[in-house]
Amino acid sequence: MQINTKFTFKYFAKQLWQFPWIFLLSLLGVVIGVTGNMMVPWFFKGFVDLLATGEVSSTVFNVAFHLLLAVAAMDFVSWLGWGMAGYTIPYLQSRVMKAIADECFYKLHSHSFRFFNNQFVGALVKRVNRMVRAFEEITDEIFFQFFPLALRVVMIVSVMTWISPWMGLIVFLWVITFLGVQAFLSRYKLKRYDLDKAAADTRVTAQLADTVTNHSTIQLFARLPFERKEFKKVTDDWYGKQIASWFFNQHIERAQALFMMVLNFGVLYLALRLWLNGTLTVGYFILIQTYLWELYHAVWDFGRTLRHSYEHLADANEMSEILRTPIEVVDAVGARNLKVPRGVVEFKDVTFSYSQKKIEGDGELERDVLKHLSFAVKPGERIALIGPSGGGKTTITKLLLRLFDVQRGEILIDGQNISKVKQDTLRAQIALVPQDPILFHRSIVENIRYGRLDATDKEVIAAAKLAHCHEFISRFPAGYQTFVGERGVKLSGGERQRIAIARAILANTRILILDEATSSLDSESEKYIKDALKILMKGKTVFVIAHRLSTVVDMDRILVLERGKIVEEGSHAELLEREGLYKRLWDLQVGGYLE
Secondary structure (H helix, E strand, C coil): CHHHHHHHHHHHHHHHCCCHHHHHHHHHHHHHHHHHHHHHHHHHHHHHHHHHCCCCCHHHHHHHHHHHHHHHHHHHHHHHHHHHHHHHHHHHHHHHHHHHHHHHHHHHHHCCHHHHHCCCHHHHHHHHHHHHHHHHHHHHHHHHHHHHHHHHHHHHHHHHHHHCHHHHHHHHHHHHHHHHHHHHHHHHHHHHHHHHHHHHHHHHHHHHHHHHHCHHHHHHCCCHHHHHHHHHHHHHHHHHHHHHHHHHHHHHHHHHHHHHHHHHHHHHHHHHHHHHCCCCCHHHHHHHHHHHHHHHHHHHHHHHHHHHHHHHHHHHHHHHHHHHCCCCCCCCCCCECCCCCCCCEEEEEEEECCCCCECCCCCCECCCCEEEEEEEECCCCEEEEECCCCCCHHHHHHHHCCCCCCCEEEEEECCEEHHHECHHHHHHCEEEECCCCCECCCEHHHHHHCCCCCCCHHHHHHHHHHCCCHHHHHCCCCHHHCECCCECCCCCHHHHHHHHHHHHHHHCCCEEEEECCCCCCCHHHHHHHHHHHHHHHCCCEEEEECCCHHHCCCCCEEEEEECCEEEEEECHHHHHCCCCHHHHHHHHHHHHHHC
16 A cells, blocks of 8 residues: 555656646645735734724724725735635646546556456446546645645744744644644554445445346346345445444544644633733734634644545555556567568467466476467468367467467567567457457447448448348437447347447458357358358458357368367368367267257
């Protein structure tokens, strides 16, 4: 937490300093506002002393009137200062909050596939929102609480010292002690309560998001009572930590109120002794009491504000952790754009494991998914990857897209090592049709156009017709402007898959990956899609992942993977002539169905 807190402060300061003149104008406005406010009691002290003389004359009236004008002038100066701060601070905050939100968005989406596998979507969204709001709250507290407090303490201690060195010393020591105790208690509360409370709040959000995402599963298995109990567990935990934090706040506030009563009595008793000696006038009592109330108000808010600041830092802590986390897959220094004139793909001695922990000895990685894998794919060749689950089929395509970096070996596209090229240009040259496409909650035309953002409506419709989307899209009242719902839930699995195929057709890349691309289609739709895929695959280097072997019989070459190694390769006819894994799988599927 301490490391993250330092990081958060530095990060916020860096963002603020992008707008130095607005920042300095905001501080100047606060200085003018506080100074004008603190000068009012001084002139009012003279006004009271004048009236306390008991003399009634035009001269006294004129002097008193000018003192009132001075009070009004100081009020006006304070009004101007706070007005300046009131306009510049929101402008500054909104600019910086936008910059933070933009950067959090970019940094979050720059993280690897592995990072998102270990996170809840709802929790990530909340972390970004908390980071932005934490900046707003903390800067509010700096501009309107901490900085004005520092100015007020300096002015009040200076005036008290001028009245009486002993009075100034008493007030100074009291302020230092009070603020020190508040800082200590706030840090203690942060460690003891606030971090746990923020973590519990995140767990509530994550649990809620997880159940909302799996709403249909809960209904189908009649597990609402079970999920309700599970959710109650996390809300009970949050409640306990929340109430403990609030009660601790109340204990602190009762103690500091008592502390203030002691100072008030001590300073006024000293002032009374000075009045008895003829040192102070009645006006000084007004001045001292007014300044003491200003001081009490400022330091009272200091304790509460400091605790709130720690709470906001705790809120920002989780996003700071993400911002500090190194991005796993990054572009190499001097990375170039990938150019794919032919579409040759080569895997050379590739070893990969999802666990990055190394064991003793020769440095092999634990639980290798791929082991010293080597193969080459010619331009325009159609390759099928088949084999038992866990054999490494999907891993090959993830490494080709560089969602992960290999631990050993290299992957080349047209002789270019993909770890040395820009990721965006790599992925722009590869189209993927996944087994379970997830769509944006946007219109159908926007989802298809995602394959090529500059495509015209005519090109989008042409791609949709090739993918046999146009038929069902035309039946919607809004046609291509129909919104598909979150993750595309308003469409069936087959319709989502055809949208993904249309998107790939529109992208028209040299390299194509089909990951069970017809698995969600009915027999009639599958026939249409196979015709579309033949057009899509023409002239492209194609990787097809399939469990249904009937979908790969026309492939140029079939790679049979088992435990991260290629155990067989050849055409469908060639593999059937051997008594190997492929023939056994074929006999299980085709022969088993015939029986």
